[in-house]
Amino acid sequence: MKEDLTQASIEPLLDYFNKLILLNKEEKQLVTERFQPRLYRRRQYVLQEGDICKHFNFVVRGCLRSYITDEKGNTHILQFAAENWWITDIGSFYKTKASKLNIDALEDTMVLQISYDNLTGLYDQAPKFNQIFRVLIENSHVALQNRLLQNISSSAEERYLSFIQAHPHLSNRLPQTQIAAFLGITPEFLSRVRNNQTKKP
Amino acid sequence: MKEDLTQASIEPLLDYFNKLILLNKEEKQLVTERFQPRLYRRRQYVLQEGDICKHFNFVVRGCLRSYITDEKGNTHILQFAAENWWITDIGSFYKTKASKLNIDALEDTMVLQISYDNLTGLYDQAPKFNQIFRVLIENSHVALQNRLLQNISSSAEERYLSFIQAHPHLSNRLPQTQIAAFLGITPEFLSRVRNNQTKKP
DNA sequence: ACTACATCAATACTATTTCTTGATGTAGTT
DNA sequence: AACTACATCAAGAAATAGTATTGATGTAGT
Numbered sequence: 505m506k507e508d509l510t511q512a513s514i515e516p517l518l519d520y521f522n523k524l525i526l527l528n529k530e531e532k533q534l535v536t537e538r539f540q541p542r543l544y545r546r547r548q549y550v551l552q553e554g555d556i557c558k559h560f561n562f563v564v565r566g567c568l569r570s571y572i573t574d575e576k577g578n579t580h581i582l583q584f585a586a587e588n589w590w591i592t593d594i595g596s597f598y599k600t601k602a603s604k605l606n607i608d609a610l611e612d613t614m615v616l617q618i619s620y621d622n623l624t625g626l627y628d629q630a631p632k633f634n635q636i637f638r639v640l641i642e643n644s645h646v647a648l649q650n651r652l653l654q655n656i657s658s659s660a661e662e663r664y665l666s667f668i669q670a671h672p673h674l675s676n677r678l679p680q681t682q683i684a685a686f687l688g689i690t691p692e693f694l695s696r697v698r699n700n701q702t703k704k705p
Numbered sequence: 706m707k708e709d710l711t712q713a714s715i716e717p718l719l720d721y722f723n724k725l726i727l728l729n730k731e732e733k734q735l736v737t738e739r740f741q742p743r744l745y746r747r748r749q750y751v752l753q754e755g756d757i758c759k760h761f762n763f764v765v766r767g768c769l770r771s772y773i774t775d776e777k778g779n780t781h782i783l784q785f786a787a788e789n790w791w792i793t794d795i796g797s798f799y800k801t802k803a804s805k806l807n808i809d810a811l812e813d814t815m816v817l818q819i820s821y822d823n824l825t826g827l828y829d830q831a832p833k834f835n836q837i838f839r840v841l842i843e844n845s846h847v848a849l850q851n852r853l854l855q856n857i858s859s860s861a862e863e864r865y866l867s868f869i870q871a872h873p874h875l876s877n878r879l880p881q882t883q884i885a886a887f888l889g890i891t892p893e894f895l896s897r898v899r900n901n902q903t904k905k906p
Numbered sequence: 907a908c909t910a911c912a913t914c915a916a917t918a919c920t921a922t923t924t925c926t927t928g929a930t931g932t933a934g935t936t
Numbered sequence: 937a938a939c940t941a942c943a944t945c946a947a948g949a950a951a952t953a954g955t956a957t958t959g960a961t962g963t964a965g966t
Contacts, residue, residue, distance in 0.1 A: 546748075547748065549749060552744075659911095660911075661910095689912085690911080691956075692913080693910085693911060696911095881924075890943090891943060900926085
């Protein structure tokens with residue numbers, strides 16, 4: 505399964521913005537100028553704990569994840585970002601402070617990324633992007649809140665079910681180890697949960 | 706083969722320096738403060754062509770390589786850096802100019818790295834390090850010169866033999882593709898050279 | 907005691923990376 | 937024209953790494 509990742513198309517990003525708010529030609533041009541394509545290979549870091557997050561990343565192709573590693577060495581996944589998703593450490597990015605998160609690639613991944621300076625420049629040149637990025641951050645916020653609510657109120661099985669409902673494409677694309685780390689259970693237990701599921705209905 | 710790369714020990718670096726010139730307690734403390742541990746995963750870039758090389762890197766565990774890619778897309782390896790070796794683009798680092806080299810990780814690799822500012826600070830606080838880094842750069846220079854001489858004067862087979870003599874541990878640790886890229890031949894031809902060798906003696 | 911999970915270890919599978927080999931080609935000697 | 941020292945391409949084999957499954961056993965909270 506070889507795919508050409510070298511050609512980064514800006515189209516998916518323009519489409520994404522266009523669905524939120526219609527862009528004119530100049531605005532599309534600005535986006536094209538200020539976003540940079542970049543390839544991250546599987547297992548490669550996009551951001552490492554302790555570093556300052558320098559980019560807002562839009563995934564064109566592939567899949568990234570953000571996570572923390574606890575004292576015991578267990579990793580806890582905050583977010584997956586596959587095609588047409590955003591991922592960054594917003595706190596670190598806007599406040600220019602050290603991040604507590606790691607972001608890395610689960611697959612070879614092409615992103616379109618924008619630096620802080622380029623983003624503030626974009627805001628100045630086309631204030632409309634303030635609104636776009638506000639909406640975008642709102643969306644992330646809502647997703648995060650749902651996830652937290654899920655997490656504190658449901659069993660592993662329920663969380664698994666709502667995960668496959670919310671991300672049907674991811675559930676059979678990502679390794680179960682990753683899904684387990686997202687759900688907060690062991691891969692072994694996830695294996696058993698899945699096994700039960702297939703027997704039930 | 707699981708290894709703990711999360712714990713970066715400063716010991717190998719202190720040992721390394723100590724073998725060149727004895728350090729006192731304060732100097733060891735300075736080293737500890739000014740060098741940062743950092744993990745690079747296999748295939749991850751430490752430095753990319755066009756970027757400015759920001760660090761002097763000492764490999765604690767793992768292996769890095771520096772290389773260029775030519776117009777045809779072939780990679781030519783300048784240097785491998787395994788345990789207790791240094792790797793950086795000295796020109797880019799000291800002159801703060803864009804590098805022509807790439808440096809990346811062949812294995813998951815823990816380095817201790819020092820930034821330009823921290824290094825000049827170290828020179829100021831403990832002038833002894835001027836001498837240490839001079840020696841260190843001399844060593845690199847000699848290695849480079851030998852490599853060049855080898856390269857312009859020997860056949861692939863001879864270069865291979867002197868490589869395994871100079872780096873016996875690397876010759877069966879690195880993939881042959883990498884060694885071939887270092888020797889300047891194709892992996893296929895290296896395979897045949899090796900085959901001939903085993904038949905001969 | 908029962909539920910909902912964890913931990914450890916062994917085994918089986920799958921995918922990816924690396925190595926080898928054969929066939930064929932070429933540029934520069936002899 | 938033949939020979940040497942390499943390259944290129946393609947296919948398959950071998951080695952390694954990553955992933956999934958299962959059984960046995962453990963534990964904290966109801």
